Amino acid sequence: MYYGVDYYPEHWDETMWEPDLRLMKEARFNMVRIAEFAWSRLEPREGEYDFAWLDRFLKLCNEQDMLVMMGIPARNVPAWLIKKFPDLAVVTKEGIRESFGSRYTICLNHPYWPQYALRLAEKMAERYGSHPLVHSWHLDNEYGDGNICYCEHCRIRFTEWLKEKYGTIQKLNAAWGLVFWSLEISDWDELWLPAMTNRFGHNPGLLQDHHRFVSWTTEQFVMKQGDAFRKLAPDQPITTNLQSMTRYHTDYYQLSEQIDMVSTNYYPPLSYNSADLDLMRSLKNQNFWVVEQKSGPPGWAHNGYLTPAPGETRMYTYQAIGHGADAILYFRWRPSNFGQEQFHKGILDYDSKTNRIFKEISQVGEELQKIAPALKGTTCQAEVAILFSYDSRWALEHYYPHPDIQYRDYFLTYYLELQRQHVMADLVQPKTDLSKYKAVFAPLVYLMDQEIADNLARYVEQGGTLVYTFRSGAKDEYNNVVRSTLRPVIRNMLGIEIEESFALNPQEVNFMSAANGDIFSSSRWVDLIQPVQAEVIARYESQWYKGYPAVTSNSYGKGKAYYIGTFTEDDRFYESIVSRVLQETGVQPLINVPREVEVTVRTDGHKSIYFIMNRASELQEIVLSGTYWDVIQDMELQGRFEIEPFGVRILTKT
Template identity: 35%
Template structure:
């Protein structure tokens, strides 16, 4: 990450002075100092204020605030304000308005309400970015550009401009209609296209409908899959146009846009290639598993090859948009902030710094509450964290998380899995990924969450849950990885289709069949109340004799793979449920069914241990999270207690000084209070 003139973990968040009278500004700046805030995100939704009509640009308020912040030693993450177009634009140029799934033209309102293929939107958003970059290119407060905001938040557009652009996108991807008809398998139901104009967007007016469970269903997965690719690319093109505009004036200023974790609509692996630094907004619910939040941090870190990322938004306490918006209990905001730092964040930032007076986010938490002073629990906690981050200085900046285990995560595979018309509606890609991640998290084993394009050779173990789609070249890449000594684990419903969602003929798991040494003849989908059993064959394995399984059961035959466990029920009782195949110097595992959590918690640490991959601390207590960041030969061990009560932690022979308290912790056991953290600079 590029730190410019802020050689510490940045601390701050979104500030909207354009929503307040100037009399409030100086009081806010006074409290920013008290809280230790040194970076402010400005101008996120100020397009209407900056450009009241087609020809007029007015940045006087922004000039004044930029100068005030700089005078107070506060840097600026400057947004381009293009996430919501102004009302005059919608009235004068209706092409900027989106069309919904059912073909209805939207009116002005909401946010992220612009069609990404609108010539009007692209023209004026780029012009706004240029105006801002030209004006502030030499301003000393400018640290980083924040392009737009939370792209994709308003869903998809199905207007005529998008339809025309989709045809051009398809033409560029496939070249000829014959190829389009082949990869979309349009011979099915007699959907052959004879002219490019025959191609229409998949929507409620054509190939798609909303199923009983609220999930979008489709008659033609190939068409719908390409529309999702196209729409992600369309928004990315808007982003890139703004990036080009600001880079013309500020080539040395880094650029980002705030991502949203496992956000289904956009392929963030593609997006990250055009970001100088990844940033994201972290909003777990009060009952979100801590391992899921950790996985999202690791996913964001993995987008740019382990590079530290920005925590762009989190709430100091309450959120406003969830069904039940609980307060963060005392200490939790600080603890979750350190969870982000532990997993690679080099910033801790909030939405928002002052609570808005009206609108749907008026009850979203803020550093400065509606009472308007610093004498609140939330402000005191923010000020404590600000002081601590200041004390950490540059110790952790650019430190990397080191992992020997990787989990593959692929957006296009996610789309295809959940677009499939079978075998079960219960299959949720991210949930299946999380089952594997959670088992390793609870064991204290570090994990990178990476794309299929990443370098696999740095990892001893690669896990690819539900690898339904095997893209071109991926099977060969996995074979090379295993042949050279790597260990691969993949699962049920893997190796089924290619990148066009066409079934790979010749038997499941398709291109992975030789590597895995199995043939999957059939796939059984179990009802939610149905269960089967995994019966472990080797009594000396250290596993329990049996475990429950459900949802999906692949009926597989060994073609050279060793059978480790079998099914216990139904007509396929005794057939393989878990196999391992020796391949070159490595091995490839196939788990044919979705097991209960206990199986993964027992099995995965054993696989890791067999490759010398061990937890950072001994016998990680329930609710305790550990991770390690390292740079320049120095390692920092994070130990986070998510429990309200104190726990005893065995440091596994490690010792060091806690950067937060200055206390020396020696080898052996030590007590960590509830909702507290250690950052140990290891000896």
């Protein structure tokens, strides 16, 4: 278990380094992440490198037996480079060239920037590639954020990317349907980027391919950076920190192929939640690292309202570990009293004195020394999967079927209900082999090609249970509406026809009645379903379409496929449909605890380690069936016990 903190030695007087490192050891830290924003100190003038300060810091780390995750700056360039290449700055969607002075403001498609960034990477790899303390390499910072540019360099490279994909202009014109509004091109030089237009939007095919291109651009540079280290530092793993589902201009499934270990940031509870942790674990189907774990309140121009309550930092640390994290590095050691993140707090405050958060994190450090042997070799194994599609989210971004149906929000309704029923889930791509899962949920898989459709039908036919929702498969791979409403293989799998589909007025609410008498709300979207073979689970209660099926199920091959034809804000519906699927497929809760309490498990196939975490604001009562061992308190545990708000119990059962 790697346990540590993000530190910026270049921000502080060197006399502070040794006391800081000694205090880190008191907290039981064994790793520190450094240098991801330090290009101006590492290369203060073009071709003049200064590693002496970094050498001095590593020497102090050696004295404290502290491993180093070495950051490699790339996108926050020094002033001399932007002065040499003014066109390196990003051109915004509005056509404005950004000024120097912030972060992520350079164009990844500039012809010369990669040479300078890769040269710095190679210099660092040559110097520290065999350094005994340099444990791993952290490529830049937050590659899933920023850097969408609309300059001429981008247009030229986008054109080359499209040439490679489509081969001929005729195929491009046909794929995008550019005959609409007379947008057809006859020469590759006539291609354009989807920059700002008037009130009418860009062609959906253009928008979709541009999203893919932007993601590919990042993937390509990360691959080049990674190759440099694999050549010069082959024994040190490569990583970079990915972010929450609120950031989605880079396809993390693709990006993760370019790194050895997936890492992430984790700043709950607002923009991050445990689904982001499960996504990181699912990207490479292996454990991951958290290299920016929330300690104090994060903030840029504000401060205070996200201050963690006592126990909260500890609980979210164990939440990350319980979902598969093998490293926890807190952001950051102390807040900076200068620069743009002055209000982004850390473990210590500005005065550098120890405080309650330091003591809480030190407590976790002590506990991890007990827990680490049990965690060794364990990972999370899920029986359920939820399909997560960047392609679908991109397609939905510009042309939502309803303004109040958002991809992430709808995805999380299914994820969070599974969590409330104490079942873990993998978050997988639609083309993933699904055969190992007992149940799969497919919310808003809006954009779908034939390969995805065949994959889902094959999964059900071979014995799986699938929950398929409205608007899934509505678009093809070119972001064009599918003429047949449902692809034939999906229609056969679901055992239905869709007679008509439409959005409801935002204020309009209908209801649907289930066969067992339950009544649920229905809003935002309506599919009028005609069953062919399917069983009707619920019907609309009123309006001119009263009596039409809203939810169906169909046996197909050895499996079963559910169709959810409407949107609902009623949590009872999601509880009902998830419960039904879990019961039918034999998926059991990890431990029976109140819905407000989260449970995760890590296992090596022999021993299992359960993390029980109270995310509620009230005391919760737990009743165990069977005997467990409390790893932290070194005691046998059975029967009834209480867990306080933000409380954590870690139990083993062999």
